[in-house]
Amino acid sequence: MQSEQILNVLYIVAIVAEAMTAALAAGRRSMDWLGVAMLGAITALGGGSVRDVLLGRHPLTWIEHPSYLLVTAGAALATVFIARYMHHLRHLFLFLDAVGLVVFTVIGCNIALALGMPYVIVIASGMISGCVGGVLRDILCTEVPLLFRAELYATVSILAGALYIGGQYAGLPHALAMGIAMLTGLALRLLALRYGWSMPKFVYTEKLH
Amino acid sequence: MQSEQILNVLYIVAIVAEAMTAALAAGRRSMDWLGVAMLGAITALGGGSVRDVLLGRHPLTWIEHPSYLLVTAGAALATVFIARYMHHLRHLFLFLDAVGLVVFTVIGCNIALALGMPYVIVIASGMISGCVGGVLRDILCTEVPLLFRAELYATVSILAGALYIGGQYAGLPHALAMGIAMLTGLALRLLALRYGWSMPKFVYTEKLH
Amino acid sequence: MQSEQILNVLYIVAIVAEAMTAALAAGRRSMDWLGVAMLGAITALGGGSVRDVLLGRHPLTWIEHPSYLLVTAGAALATVFIARYMHHLRHLFLFLDAVGLVVFTVIGCNIALALGMPYVIVIASGMISGCVGGVLRDILCTEVPLLFRAELYATVSILAGALYIGGQYAGLPHALAMGIAMLTGLALRLLALRYGWSMPKFVYTEKLH
Numbered sequence: 001m002q003s004e005q006i007l008n009v010l011y012i013v014a015i016v017a018e019a020m021t022a023a024l025a026a027g028r029r030s031m032d033w034l035g036v037a038m039l040g041a042i043t044a045l046g047g048g049s050v051r052d053v054l055l056g057r058h059p060l061t062w063i064e065h066p067s068y069l070l071v072t073a074g075a076a077l078a079t080v081f082i083a084r085y086m087h088h089l090r091h092l093f094l095f096l097d098a099v100g101l102v103v104f105t106v107i108g109c110n111i112a113l114a115l116g117m118p119y120v121i122v123i124a125s126g127m128i129s130g131c132v133g134g135v136l137r138d139i140l141c142t143e144v145p146l147l148f149r150a151e152l153y154a155t156v157s158i159l160a161g162a163l164y165i166g167g168q169y170a171g172l173p174h175a176l177a178m179g180i181a182m183l184t185g186l187a188l189r190l191l192a193l194r195y196g197w198s199m200p201k202f203v204y205t206e207k208l209h
Numbered sequence: 210m211q212s213e214q215i216l217n218v219l220y221i222v223a224i225v226a227e228a229m230t231a232a233l234a235a236g237r238r239s240m241d242w243l244g245v246a247m248l249g250a251i252t253a254l255g256g257g258s259v260r261d262v263l264l265g266r267h268p269l270t271w272i273e274h275p276s277y278l279l280v281t282a283g284a285a286l287a288t289v290f291i292a293r294y295m296h297h298l299r300h301l302f303l304f305l306d307a308v309g310l311v312v313f314t315v316i317g318c319n320i321a322l323a324l325g326m327p328y329v330i331v332i333a334s335g336m337i338s339g340c341v342g343g344v345l346r347d348i349l350c351t352e353v354p355l356l357f358r359a360e361l362y363a364t365v366s367i368l369a370g371a372l373y374i375g376g377q378y379a380g381l382p383h384a385l386a387m388g389i390a391m392l393t394g395l396a397l398r399l400l401a402l403r404y405g406w407s408m409p410k411f412v413y414t415e416k417l418h
Numbered sequence: 419m420q421s422e423q424i425l426n427v428l429y430i431v432a433i434v435a436e437a438m439t440a441a442l443a444a445g446r447r448s449m450d451w452l453g454v455a456m457l458g459a460i461t462a463l464g465g466g467s468v469r470d471v472l473l474g475r476h477p478l479t480w481i482e483h484p485s486y487l488l489v490t491a492g493a494a495l496a497t498v499f500i501a502r503y504m505h506h507l508r509h510l511f512l513f514l515d516a517v518g519l520v521v522f523t524v525i526g527c528n529i530a531l532a533l534g535m536p537y538v539i540v541i542a543s544g545m546i547s548g549c550v551g552g553v554l555r556d557i558l559c560t561e562v563p564l565l566f567r568a569e570l571y572a573t574v575s576i577l578a579g580a581l582y583i584g585g586q587y588a589g590l591p592h593a594l595a596m597g598i599a600m601l602t603g604l605a606l607r608l609l610a611l612r613y614g615w616s617m618p619k620f621v622y623t624e625k626l627h
Contacts, residue, residue, distance in 0.1 A: 023620070024622050024624075026566065026620060026622075027620040027621060027622025027623075028622055028623065029562050029566070029567075030567065030619050030620070030621050031562075031566040031567055031619065031620060032566065032567055032568075032616060032617035032618065032619050032620070033617050033618055033619075033620060034566075034572050034573055034576075034617055035565065035566030035567060035572075035617075036566075036620050038565075038566065038572065039566065049472065053262055053471055053472070054258065054262070054269060054272070055267075055268075055272070056265075056267030056268065056269075056474075058473075058474030059473075059474065060472060060474075063472070063473070063535070063539055066536050066538035066539050066542075067538075069538055069539075069542060070538060080620045083620070083622050087624055117272070118275050120275035120276075120278060120279060121272055121275050121278075124275075124278060135349075139348060139349070139351075139557060140553075140557070140562070140563060140566070141562060142351055142557075142560055142561065142562050143351065144238050144240075144349070144350060144351050145349060147244065147247075148235065148238070148240040148241065148243075148244030148245075148247065148248065148349070149238075149239065149240055149241055149244060150241075154243050154244075154247065155243055158243075198241060199241035199242050199243055199244075200241065200242055201239050201240065201241045201242075202232070202235060202236040202239070202240060202241070202242060202245050202289045202292070203236060203239050204233050204235075204236025204237055204292050205236075205237065206233075206296055262471055263467065263471070263478060263481070264476075264477075264481070265474075265476030265477065265478075326481070327484050329484035329485075329487060329488060330481055330484050330487075333484075333487060344558075348557060348558070348560075351560055352560065353447050353449075353558070353559060353560050354558060356453065356456075357444065357447070357449040357450065357452075357453030357454075357456065357457060357558070358447075358448065358449055358450055358453060359450075363452050363453075363456065364452055367452075407450060408450035408451050408452055408453075409450065409451055410448050410449065410450045410451075411441070411444060411445040411448070411449060411450070411451060411454050411498045411501070412445055412448050413442050413444075413445025413446055413501050414445075414446065415442075415505055
């Protein structure tokens with residue numbers, strides 16, 4: 001299908017972009033070149049891997065397509081040499097990161113739908129695909145995951161998943177439901193970045209123990 | 210079986226309690242509302258998920274019962290609004306946390322027994338079920354896991370697992386072996402909390418490298 | 419095969435050595451005795467476990483051989499009592515750690531080869547087996563994993579894996595290809611330790627967001 005091909009191209013663009021932004025996080029922790037390559041691959045491919053391990057779905061994407069491992073590690077490594085110019089491209093990378101979020105989400109939903117999972121799990125599968133790579137990156141950099149505190153990141157993923165399922169349920173053509181879900185999620189994420197929207201935070205200072 | 214039904218009710222109570230105490234940990238890290246919900250679900254359901262992934266047992270509990278995902282995320286979220294009253298209930302929550310520890314342990318043992326695993330793995334399965342949720346919570350909050358330093362937490366889990374297996378091996382009725390293991394574990398955990406009992410610590414200050 | 423038996427003996431030596439050095443890391447975080455035992459077992463057996471979970475290969479090594487769990491936990495615990503003498507043995511332990519790295523790597527490659535995986539995945543499988551145990555240890559101690567910053571650790575693993583595959587591809591006898599890969603990797607690791615060789619680091623200080 002044509003929409004499948006577009007999704008696949010967007011997936012490649014997204015894993016490259018995720019690997020490159022992860023490389024900058026590695027640089028902030030002074031990792032060595034191989035560490036940069038590994039953190040890039042883990043961030044780009046980790047969300048899908050955790051999803052497939054939890055669903056018991058084998059082989060994992062990068063085991064079936066080892067080139068994804070080489071492409072993401074290579075993109076992260078290349079970032080070492082072009083990092084000085086990345087600042088000028090920061091809007092592009094924030095945009096591609098947002099594209100990655102909705103693309104990973106829709107792919108994660110598709111995989112759970114193909115396995116006949118209930119809707120709650122389909123949305124969870126989309127969110128794990130979209131968000132867990134960044135959580136792994138933050139854990140490996142020993143930072144409290146941004147996901148749990150950031151600008152509507154997981155919210156966008158849940159909303160896109162719900163719209164995607166809702167659109168299909170309402171009888172929309174598959175490609176249209178997918179397009180609406182992805183564009184709405186993308187718009188919300190970009191607006192959140194632009195205007196600094198975020199979820200209310202829960203601040204608790206007492207110790208229970 | 211009746212003892213199975215009691216175990217199931219206790220399991221629901223325990224995952225709700227674990228999700229609610231995890232929500233307080235999320236609040237101490239100023240996570241947003243969705244982060245609170247996610248940390249609650251991961252803490253409550255993560256131990257069983259890691260156990261099942263290691264045992265190669267699918268589908269995972271929350272994939273088979275998606276309502277558990279909603280219940281734990283919802284309980285964590287509700288905690289945001291009742292946190293100010295939680296301090297008065299701290300003894301109740303410490304008690305429910307201890308109940309959760311022994312309930313998760315016995316369920317983990319049951320699952321490994323049903324797979325025909327050797328006793329060492331049965332006890333390990335109980336301990337992973339009982340303790341790993343809290344380890345995931347602490348990693349996601351970037352704290353050295355309390356498990357590795359806390360009041361007999363893992364010890365209680367190993368002891369309860371060993372008593373449970375020992376009781377069955379000695380020919381006790383299943384429900385009696387389970388009851389003895391859970392009550393002994395619960396008593397030890399509560400006494401450890403009350404009197405500050407803990408394992409000796411290993412303190413080492415040199416660098417090997 | 420004789421080379422298989424040698425590899426198996428080296429594997430036992432290596433998991434014991436990894437568990438003992440992990441115990442020292444646990445001591446630097448003042449973990450309790452059970453925490454020491456757990457961190458030892460997780461460090462020694464975690465790399466192979468992650469590899470098998472990602473490959474969808476069950477049962478995991480320590481579930482098939484529960485004695486490995488007891489041996490590594492016991493070795494870590496014993497370290498509590500002999501830690502004061504470990505400093506005199508630090509060269510031995512650094513040597514055994516290097517042996518472990520190449521032994522785990524070759525075993526990881528063998529497992530992926532037996533599953534008919536492509537070469538990129540064979541090398542990745544070797545590296546995951548060799549390096550991930552230490553990553554788990556560092557995460558549980560809330561340190562940025564040494565792997566991403568250390569003296570050619572992952573590099574040695576990739577090189578040994580590539581030499582092993584290359585040797586077999588070139589038609590060398592299996593044991594010879596294995597011996598060359600392991601001895602070259604060992605030599606490189608020891609030279610890196612001796613002369614402080616390391617990969618260039620990527621240092622980046624700007625925030626993309």
